[in-house]
Ligand SMILES: [Fe+2]
């Protein structure tokens with residue numbers, strides 16, 4: 001959301017096209033919000049946890065906004081590394097589920113709807129698709145960082161999120 005806001009203002013000021021970056025970044029923000037909407041169904045955060053989130057949001061939003069203003073390349077690189085950590089975390093989460101330390105509950109309805117999962121989908125299925133999302137964010141952000149650094153990259157269209165690109169995944 002920070003990147004999309006700053007890039008939107010930059011494009012207006014410089015009167016240049018955004019090459020689809022703004023939409024890509026907004027889609028990423030919405031996708032992350034859906035991760036939260038889904039996981040609050042599973043985790044049921046306490047009032048204290050909600051307060052921590054509020055505090056973290058203020059600190060992170062302001063800090064990241066400033067970083068993006070100073071160096072958008074660094075900001076995207078940092079997000080790329082965060083997303084890589086998210087992929088690792090979800091891999092560990094899968095291990096927790098597979099080894100019985102986390103119950104493999106039924107997938108929340110919101111997850112089945114958003115990721116077009118089957119009716120009998122479980123938390124494990126959700127974690128798999130969320131991890132795919134994080135891998136996609138990692139690639140997009142590292143790619144943006146490399147592009148901003150002037151490194152040669154494949155300048156083709158950045159693929160949409162897997163669940164939007166592959167309607168058939170729910171049947172698999
Ligand atoms: Fe996420």
Ligand SMILES: [Fe+2]
Pocket residue numbers: 032083086133134137
């Ligand atoms: Fe992510």
